[in-house]
Amino acid sequence: MQAYSSAFARIYNERWVEHARHVAPILRAFYESTALGAENRHLLDLCCGTGQLAVHFLEHGYTVTGFDFSEPMLRYACKNAAPYVAGGQARFVQGDASDFALDERYGLVVSTFDVLNHLPDEAALRACFACVYRVLEPGGVLVLADSIQLADSPQFSVAMENFRRAFHEPYYPDYIRDDIDARLSAAGFQGITAESHFMARVWAAQKTP
């Protein structure tokens, strides 16, 4: 977590805009094609980083809670979404994704770009999914975009091994072998789907309506 320092946050904020611009409209279109997504406009961006993705949803009429551990990342998020924070459509909350409770309920929870594999161990991941399930409205949708795993992308095993060496992410070696579908199912989610896109794996799952 130390990695998300002020210097890193500044660079992340400058360099990671294109990713959010590309991914956010795809996520929004997917969510709005679901039964609840046709009317509910409440988003929780879990591990929101500098809030680039959140801004897209705010621009499209959503109310957004951004949640993250890193104060420097959250400072940029507040700045990027400043008019919406001032207008009450956005708030940014500091906390641990594996141990949180929020008073609102959300139609959509997203967690994008290598978040799960930052968690320290399996217990933290289990706890994270339980927290997410609690804050979703019935019929609400969770979308996770994270690293590929060995079972779905064995051709990238060397890249995954190099990633593990280059970045200090304690859970990553277990994450790439983990059965995330089974974990989502154990947390109560249904309609679980997963697809790999180059180095990313994207899961969607729904809370029982």
Ligand SMILES: C[S@@+](CC[C@H](N)C(=O)[O-])C[C@H]1O[C@@H](n2cnc3c(N)ncnc32)[C@H](O)[C@@H]1O
């Ligand atoms: C690679 S960044 C992704 C940021 C953002 N989701 C995006 O798509 O650009 C990972 C983020 O996860 C946050 N994070 C990592 N572990 C966390 C935890 N246990 N609780 C809350 N935030 C966490 C970091 O502070 C960082 O902002």
